[in-house]
Amino acid sequence: MTQAPAPSRQDRRRHDREIVALAVPAFGALVAEPLFVLVDSAIVGHLGTPQLAGLAVAAALLTTAVSIFVFLAYATTAAVARRVGAGDPKAAIRQGMDGIWLAMLLGAGVVAVTLPAAPWLIGLFGASDTATPYAITYLRISSFGIPAMLVVLAATGVLRGLQDTRTPLYVAIGGFGANAVLNAVLVYGAGFGIAGSAWGTVIAQCAMAAVYLVVVVRGARRHGASLRPDAAGIRASAQAGAPLLIRTLSLRAVLLIATAVAARLGDTEIAAHQIVLSLWSLTAFALDAIAIAGQALIGRCLGAGDTAGAREICRRMVQWGIASGVLLGALIVLTRPLFIPLFTGDPAVRDTLLPALIVVAVTQPVAGIVFVWDGVLMGAGDGPYLARAMLVTLAVFAPVALLVPRLGGGLTALWWTMGLMMAVRLLTLWLRTRSGRWLVTGATR
Template sequence: MTQAPARPRAGRRQHDREIVTLAVPAFGALVAEPLFLMTDTAIVGHLGTAQLAGLGVASALLMTSVSIFVFLAYATTAAVARRVGAGDLPAAIRQGMDGIWLALLLGAGVVAVALPTAPHLVGLFGTSDAAAPYAITYLRISVLGIPAMLVVLAATGILRGLQDTKTPLYVAIIGFVTNGALNAGLVYGAGLGIAGSAWGTVIAQCGMAAVYLAVVLRGARKHGASLRPDAAGIRASAQAGVPLLVRTLSLRAILMIATAVAARLGDADIAAHQIILSLWNLLAFALDAIAIAGQAIIGRYLGAGDTQGARAACRRMVEWGIAVGVVLGVLVVLTRPAFLPLFTSDSAVKDAALPALVIVALSQPISGIVFVLDGVLMGAGDGPYLAWAMVLTLAVFTPVALLVPALGGGLTALWATMTLMMTMRMLTLWLRSRSGRWIVTGATR
């Protein structure tokens, strides 16, 4: 009788260890990624305003090109984790190789489109005559690294599926240091200017891809997995990624609409919105780390046919999401006075941002639930539902957000609308998790 409660506590401790072991390194790797752009910005910024403006335009295009293919990591994580749970490591690595081949094909396609159309793409941003040549130069060179960047996404998914988030962290750190050194050397030492920054980043990205491939190839040799491209496997990887692509595009549309609405509110509001959005993205890294752990853990449990373990892990990760969300919300409220002066001295911008930051703080526990359940359903391979839910959220968010300038309330009202969007996402994901329809066991969904 006295020992009966020990089981759930032991189960929670086991889940806690798994979550921490996977989430902490994943958080480090996620934070390291934007440091690439920050390094480029700091180095290029000293070349001149036109060069920095060109970098800003080219980087926006590059980040958009890469972010829409993030499904390469998400879908691969879920597929590989299922095979791991089923105890079939050769098939897990084989599944991951299909994702890498798909990444190479997609990367080649992006290069083929972006190289000849670079001037037109830069022109779509209304880039000034002074900045446009620098943007085109940076874009044409940096786009050569996109295949490597997509391989990194797919290979990261393989390692996450294998329950390894430490290797991506180490590779990200080495890549960040290498990128900084190459950029400084090529921009100033070799006198290549903004082209040197682009070449430095491309070399660093190719180096990261090479390290990942070496790790995957070693695992393939160890377990006797085939490395040859398999048309059926590549096609299956692409089909699994389509719903996640729809989800990602819908989410990016929401963020673009929010920015467009903020721009209509006035210069102070759009400036404050940019600051808040930067913070919101930073907070998302902490929550996304738990989601990444969820993808790997849930996929493994379902692959092993352990439905009770999957449900228990889901519940525990939701508790983690809420707890981390509460902590992040408190930190946002407490650090508001110190945070805003880091970005602006304009009192109008501060006045617009302060109440909106309170809304962001209050929404963090909701965001915690959203990120975790998003990760759980990705790990379960429930992409079609995620796509449908995000499209529905976009359809509800758009008219409400567009009414903000007419109804008043300024930036605070816009971020209240963003919270409404996250609440709707939470409801759609919670209903799905409660239904149990995401629980499909076996090595494949």
């Protein structure tokens, strides 16, 4: 077999430019969206502690609901990018419309469940009697924005597949600004309290979805793509997204188990764990931005039948993942005296979280590779393998993590088990990328 020629410096630079052009705006969009909850918390917090507590419970439920359906973005990105690589923008947008229609249907289903079940859902979190009414109010009103947020996820996937991450960044920034203004006006100016915060967020989310739909509809008209719902296409989008849903639920289970174990360790440990987890989530946004670039680029290459290009992009992105992980790890270590006091003034919490932070810093290069390979396989449409791999990871992680309190381990031991989780993911993803079975070419997988 003739070995493919080594990529030239010009090819590497071209790949680097493409990765940066996609990853940097994607990171901005990823960071902008969590600021919705941050702004709501800052404004509602001045209404009183019960209102803020109610917001915290409702926001946790809403964030979980939206994150479960993140497959709408991931699966759509891969499918649209393949069509783009195959030189068929009309079919690419048609594929994206199927994902958007699926998002609307799922969003309507979530609203139908959430409205009557809101008191029961809030009760699962054990909210206090004073916080519960505010939590129910915020959850019920905010649920009307869930369809819009799912449309945003699907439409974001369409644009990423079209190699456009700038528009999602601009929409996210605009949505964040609108949310901040609407919250201030409706909560304080109109005197609606926590209900005003919820309505402000819903309006901002609907505006974001409307902007996305305008962009996608224009693209559909330009290329002559149909906008009508297609039952077969919607069903195919759901089938493609199902494995990624399993992957996401398994990952959420890992995080929930880790938090539950930390809670059993004591108040100091759970407080420190929350800080470490927040920082870990922030670094995940940076690494996920590179993974998003991988989804778009790999899908495009495989759609064009360019397996050599897909391999080279994968190789180059691994280098980016390692470098980003080393940089993030170093930043955690070097800046810890600056950011730790921002989170807590309790010496016990500080002493507990410091060793765990070191674990997070040390494992960042591993996380960098994991996120990249995860994005590569998503871009290749290899969702079924990702689902199986994440179930294996959960099966390894869960018993080890649950043993931490029984064996007298503390928060640092728990975060070493998180490191074990990333190592298992690394192994399963390495086996797949090394096998080459993900290199399936064509407009569809």
